Amino acid sequence: MSPTTCTGPSPVRASWTEPEPPEPRTAWERKLMDDTMIRAHHDLPVDATSAARAEATGLRLVRLDNDDADEFAAWQRSVARGFFDGEPTEARRRAGMEFLGYRRLIAVLDPGAPDPQEPVATFASWAGGLSVPGGEVPSCAISSVTVAPTHRRRGLARAMMEGELRRAVEAGLPVASLTVSESTLYGRYGFGSAASAASLTVDTKRAGWAGPVPAGRVDFISRERWRALAPDVFDRVRAVRPGEFEMPGGHWDRFAGTRPDAEKPELLRAVQYADPAGTVQGLALYRIEENEEDFARSSVEISSLIADGDDAYAALWRFFMEMDLIGTVRIAEQTLDEPLLWMVADRRAVTVTVRDHHYVRILDVPAALQGRRYEAPGRFRIEVADPLGIAAGTFAMEVDAQGTASVREGDGDGESLPVRLGITELSALYLGEVSALTLARAGRLSCPDPVALARTFRWSAPANLSYWY
Ligand SMILES: CC(=O)SCCNC(=O)CCNC(=O)[C@H](O)C(C)(C)COP(=O)(O)OP(=O)(O)OC[C@H]1O[C@@H](n2cnc3c(N)ncnc32)[C@H](O)[C@@H]1OP(=O)(O)O
Structure with a gap:
């Protein structure tokens, strides 16, 4: 699958058919029908290393069958509890079965619990198209990450995340992405805040x-x-x-x-x-x-x-x-x-509050960087550190006058501008929101000419994710 295309089919059809599932209506749903690559990601078994880690503590890390109504209902109950929602109604369970069949569902089960089928941890992911400057790349979208308060801080979230990122790499997805409940959770896995969100409150009597x-x-x-x-x-x-x-x-x-x-x-x-x-x-x-x-x-x-x-x-x-x-x-x-x-006639009639929102994690540096366009040419030698070891390395990147990048592993030539940064910072730069100059000034990357790096990586259209997933 090329990094600039993302087509994909419903890996799983829900078994609940009352009433008949609607015909696929969105572009996403239509594409879900026939993409084997997305199905392959969905169907991969759980990561063996993470499963062994859970096993060592007496727990079971499993992938659930989307068509099993009882498994799905238990998973959905745990997710609802994790996000402080009420217990799902029958209508919600049915809607979940109907609409969430495309999600790869991960759960941790505790055989020692009074009800061992109720997950003590949950995780969902699926492959979809992430818009990037000048194009689109396939991304492993992640959602529904919860760990029961009875099982918190034992490494379950880390085990699920690390395992599922390895699976995304295996499936050939060049990036992963998610929206967050707390800013502090995902930097440790290499996610960078790539598209912030502004909330606007307008005093209409004053604005004009x-x-x-x-x-x-x-x-x-x-x-x-x-x-x-x-x-x-x-x-x-x-x-x-x-x-x-x-x-x-x-x-x-x-x-x-x-x-x-x-x-x-x-x-x-x-x-x-x-x-x-x-x-x-x-x-x-x-x-x-x-x-x-x-x-x-x-x-x-x-x-x-x-x-x-x-x-x-x-x-x-x-x-x-x-x-x-x-x-x-x-x-x-x-x-x-x-x-x-x-x-508006009166700017102070609009109050703007800014929050981090869409986080991105580059998994495959050449595929991700080649998947977007750039605003200025440049030659860089980018040294990337990655605490999970997934995307670490040194990469030669050349951007031509049309803004197209060619990226390969290696040192580049003597003309290349050296850049050293972590995968979190490279991921934060990816959508063109934060300037490389700002990250350099914040001590988050090192480069002798951050202005040149900023000119190449910036993008005039502001980044935005207009909803949560
Ligand atoms: C994409 C999404 O779904 S975002 C939604 C995230 N989920 C929620 O907010 C629901 C409520 N919270 C929870 O369910 C849990 O507290 C979780 C999922 C956030 C964390 O689960 P846990 O199993 O306790 O995390 P785990 O023990 O694996 O900790 C992993 C690391 O994250 C850190 N961590 C965990 N929770 C937090 C937190 N709330 N704030 C800061 N750091 C945290 C741990 O200290 C640990 O750090 P380290 O491994 O670098 O030393």
Whole structure:
């Protein structure tokens, strides 16, 4: 599989068929149907080293059968407990079986526990497309990492992570990626914060619309129509925005509240923006939170805003900013460089909070670095340290005037600029968000000319992952 393509099929179909599973609707779901490589990753047995480590402490590290309803239900219960959710309802179990069949499910079982089938640790992964500057690479997406409070700090999370990263390497995936509950967890495994997220809170009474007024129209649509349109509009946005990830199965229905386990879907409102020719270029989902004390200062929570182009972006934001009875508009998971800040009359009406969000871990340095484009040519000799030994080495990297890189193991020539850094730092640089100069100033990499390195690795389109997985 080339590092710049990612196609992939549903490795597993859930056994629950009541009602009939829907036809695959998103690009992801369609692609899942026929990619043997993704199925191969899904079906690999558990890592022997990690399994032996668990065995030595009397525990069993296993890969679960997605089609086994009891195993899946127990795994899902443990994940819910790990993330402080309530016990999954029957509707949630069924939806999970239907929508999560593509995930490789790992569990740790404790034969000494009162209920030995209930996992004491969980882990999920799947192969999907990660948008990078100028392209897309296959990534091992990781989610649902939990360890029961009764079994914490015995190395179970480490055993699962190390084992699953080795499996991802074996499957030929050049990077791994995840979203995090805590910033402190994943740097030790070589993950770097590669796409941050900004939360915006707008005081609409103060902001004042100073942006363009596009010629198209904004209309209310049903949640079902939003669900049907969103994948295509999102895929157009994703193609040019590093940091976005191919939408995992089940997520569109979760956002739109069109899954059988949706909670209060009736509170969601959906709108679209169509250009004057009638082409839908933007979509948004939101809910209103009424302010009982002052109806004229109620709040809008935008849960999704997908804008393919500047007109769609301006039209949707203007729609929210000029709504009657609204005092506050909130949105999360935005880029660090939102045009909205330049579309309001009073900049201080917008409060921006920044958080680390999408973490990336390079597993195969040549494949990963060749999978993206660069903004300036350069020749580098990159020495990478990796505490897990997966991607350590010295690499000669040459970027031509078109921004295409050729990377191979070796020292390069005497003209190459020497760079020394850890895999966490190289991974953080990967999507072009943080500048190499900033990492050098922070003492996180060494290079005699960090400005040259920064010029090559930066990317003008800001990185962003607009959701959690
Ligand atoms: C991608 C995702 O799913 S993100 C979600 C992560 N999960 C959660 O936040 C759910 C609640 N938390 C948990 O379930 C657990 O505490 C976990 C999964 C975070 C950690 O599980 P444990 O089995 O206790 O971790 P383990 O014993 O393997 O520790 C591995 C390392 O991480 C460190 N570590 C573990 N938890 C934390 C923490 N909360 N903060 C900082 N360091 C931590 C350990 O000190 C250890 O360090 P070392 O190996 O470098 O010495």
